[in-house]
Amino acid sequence: MTSKGAVAGRPGIVASALAVVGMLTLVLVLPQVGMGQAADERVVYMSLIEPKGGVTVDKEPFPGTQMPKGGGYVLNPPNPQGRWEVSVYQFSPATVVVRQGERVTLEMVGINGAKHSVHIDKYVPNHAVVKRGEIGRVKFTADTPGIYKIHCEEHQPSMEGTLVVLPR
Ligand SMILES: [Cu+2]
Structure with a gap:
């Protein structure tokens, strides 16, 4: 109950963490796609x-x-x-x-x-x-x-x- 309550009580933090992960993914992946080399x-x-x-x-x-x-x-x-x-x-x-x-x-x-x-x-x-x-x-x-x-x-x-x- 305690841990469930803790997670449920911090939706903002979870959402922020997901946003950071998403941005990092874009930063790391986009340049390679743009250069057209990674998949070649x-x-x-x-x-x-x-x-x-x-x-x-x-x-x-x-x-x-x-x-x-x-x-x-x-x-x-x-x-x-x-x-x-x-x-x-x-x-x-x-x-x-x-x-x-x-x-x-x-x-x-x-x-x-x-x-x-x-x-x-x-x-x-x-x-x-x-x-x-x-x-x-x-x-x-x-x-x-x-x-x-x-x-x-x-x-x-x-x-x-x-x-x-x-x-x-
Ligand atoms: Cu030969």
Whole structure:
């Protein structure tokens, strides 16, 4: 009874305290909303993959195409059973679009290939290494609009992508 009476007897104090909390909330939150930065987080999920095709020579002859060097294209000649295979290393997706000012996280999962050393012009100069079965996270703030090349050291020329930073 006593404490209930005490609270009921001080509605003015409670209302004042609520008002102060409300004002503090506005003071703390409004500038961030106004700047448009606080909510500008973007996470992009990329898989490091290797689409593959194969067939036996009794169905399709081995083409023997001269592939560019660099590790991105793989053409394996027929094995003892006569099966040959072709594959290409890629980023999926290969094009990443963000807005200027966003804090970007690229989350890359290694699916195929033992290791990828991934660079992004301007934003990730000191490559990120992603191994098969691991997740590599790269974080940066996209402060300058433009089109930037994403590439993997081990799998050229095919393992390339594009980062597009749209002007705000
Ligand atoms: Cu690679």
